[in-house]
Amino acid sequence: MKSIVFTGGGSAGHVTPNLALIARLKEQGWSVDYIGSADGIEKSIIEETGIRFHPISSGKLRRYFDLKNIKDPFKVLKGVADAYRVIRKLKPNAVFSKGGFVSVPVVVAGWMNRVPVIIHESDMTPGLANKLSVPFAARVCVTFPETARHLRGGKAEYTGLPIRDEMLRGNPAKGRDICNFHKQKPVLFVMGGSLGSRVINEAVRGGLERLLERFQVVHLCGKGNLDPALTRVRGYRQFEYVSGELPDLLAMADVVVSRSGSTSIFEFLSLKKPMLLVPLTRNASRGDQILNAESFRAQGYSEVMEEESMNAETLAEALFQLYADRDVYVERMSRHSNQDSIASIIRLIEATAR
Incomplete structure (x- = not known):
């Protein structure tokens, strides 16, 4: 059985697109686990679905001065260690990240475990978490075609946004x-x-x-x-x-x-x-x-x-x-072209998974 680890959190917008993909992958026989923060909104949303949830330490990535910026990098490093142990134990075929600050440790840990990482960027321009994650990713799914010009390395793939059935x-x-x-x-x-x-x-x-x-x-x-x-x-x-x-x-x-x-x-x-x-x-x-x-x-x-x-x-x-x-x-x-974003992303996952 193929297995995959999902991550993403901080807001519902970083979780619900993952649910759209998870439902289709489970229909196709994939085993699914989710890594998120212990106190984030993703925990309650994911646990309601019955998907195995693995909490890790996470620190917020801020663009502005805050005293919490002093200690949060240590939380991120602990999150990398937490996620590394989970991924090493699960041995998934791929990691899929929807972004949010909790995703960075998981992406890095996936890369450290030599598991192919795919990330998805919803907005026109990449957020800070995804900017930090791109170097560790094999592919980057984008919602807007214009986003590709903000990403280097030829990793961008226009897939649109997965909408839950x-x-x-x-x-x-x-x-x-x-x-x-x-x-x-x-x-x-x-x-x-x-x-x-x-x-x-x-x-x-x-x-x-x-x-x-x-x-x-x-x-x-x-x-x-x-x-x-x-x-x-x-x-x-x-x-x-x-x-x-x-x-x-x-x-x-x-x-x-x-x-x-x-x-x-x-x-x-x-x-x-x-x-x-x-x-x-x-x-x-x-x-x-x-x-x-x-x-x-x-x-x-x-x-x-x-x-x-x-x-x-x-x-x-x-x-x-x-x-x-x-x-x-x-x-x-x-008149909007409603491409099947879920199918496009799953094809990419299957092609990228080890």
């Missing part, structure tokens, strides 16, 4: 049952990333009365961000985070407002959901979400609103216009 099988009737919604009013789906977004949450709740005149609203607000005062508001449902319910909630949605992490926006694209994207600012990120959002706007898949210009009024106006023009966005998204 279950995301395409959502049931809108189940979504309405979960939220106690009806069919007579359209649904607005709000998501600020797996950790939530204070700015989006405040703008939605500040304009909720006006939004509810046009929409029913399902709001994924992030851990610890529920507002008890809004629990009984008719036509509004809030969740900290959802997993198995997500396909059904998205299936019933008519328009979406979201951050512009690549995993989420490509899922919206595959489902043909008109989007209003609110990327993280350059002060809060390396600017990858801005590039992702502008690429989708240029292709006619979304509108973009800068965080600095968003408030309850501007958000409501933009969403009303997006809904009015929804058929135009759906038609453009229908």
Whole structure:
């Protein structure tokens, strides 16, 4: 039996594409293990699936000054040792990394064990973790064709982003049952990333009365961000985070407002959901979400609103216009080439595995 080790974490966007590949590989008889951080979001997501999870030490890789930068390199080194022992014991045919700071020790440990490593970059430009990982990788899968020019060595392979099969099988009737919604009013789906977004949450709740005149609203607000005062508001449902319910909630949605992490926006694209994207600012990120959002706007898949210009009024106006023009966005998204990214990446894994 062929075996593979997956890694990736720090946010749901670094985990869910792995789940899409894992499901297909298990169908083909592969044995799968997952290495991640002991306290990261990946641990709970992976353990829910029954996949063997191996926790390691991990330190965050920061581009800014922080006193934690002094001790975190030692955590990374310990993570390399932890991952080295796990990989040496498992003897996998390949290691697949989706990125995030926890992935670097695993990639290095795979290389040290002479196991072929394949990494995947979701964003337009490589993140710091993947930049550090590229020299140790045999191949690099990219979501945007433009990303290849940022990678040296001829390792880049345009595969697109793997989308979980279950995301395409959502049931809108189940979504309405979960939220106690009806069919007579359209649904607005709000998501600020797996950790939530204070700015989006405040703008939605500040304009909720006006939004509810046009929409029913399902709001994924992030851990610890529920507002008890809004629990009984008719036509509004809030969740900290959802997993198995997500396909059904998205299936019933008519328009979406979201951050512009690549995993989420490509899922919206595959489902043909008109989007209003609110990327993280350059002060809060390396600017990858801005590039992702502008690429989708240029292709006619979304509108973009800068965080600095968003408030309850501007958000409501933009969403009303997006809904009015929804058929135009759906038609453009229908022309998108939906290559089978899962099949492309698995062919690459099979060709690269020792």
